[in-house]
Amino acid sequence: xxxxxxxxxxxxxxxxxxxxxxxxxxxxxxxxxxxxxxxxxxxxxxxxxxxxxxxxxxxxxxxxxxxxxxxxxxxxxxxxxxxxxxxxxxxxxxxxxxxxxxxxxxxxxxxxxxxxx
Numbered sequence: 649x650x651x652x653x654x655x656x657x658x659x660x661x662x663x664x665x666x667x668x669x670x671x672x673x674x675x676x677x678x679x680x681x682x683x684x685x686x687x688x689x690x691x692x693x694x695x696x697x698x699x700x701x702x703x704x705x706x707x708x709x710x711x712x713x714x715x716x717x718x719x720x721x722x723x724x725x726x727x728x729x730x731x732x733x734x735x736x737x738x739x740x741x742x743x744x745x746x747x748x749x750x751x752x753x754x755x756x757x758x759x760x761x762x763x764x765x
């Protein structure tokens with residue numbers, strides 16, 4: 649698994665082939681990139697010595713972890729995502745606009761292919 653904070657999102661490599669990357673993605677990754685993660689409670693604990701709460705949510709589809717630390721007033725002190733191996737695609741960067749459309753099309757085409765099979 650790979651830990652990434654929100655500020656770690658990288659820019660797209662100009663030589664990156666998005667279509668090939670999408671074609672190689674498992675359905676669970678396509679669905680999470682299309683609809684977002686389906687978070688469920690995974691772990692929580694109070695750490696009185698540090699005056700914080702630690703909470704971890706896990707995606708039921710792709711198993712990405714969302715970890716956050718809150719102070720005793722409920723203010724988020726830090727947060728990060730821990731992605732399963734293969735979820736992050738080197739050079740892909742942030743997807744928006746038409747790129748997200750390619751993800752949506754790949755997800756629905758995968759659903760259609762399963763209906764035919």
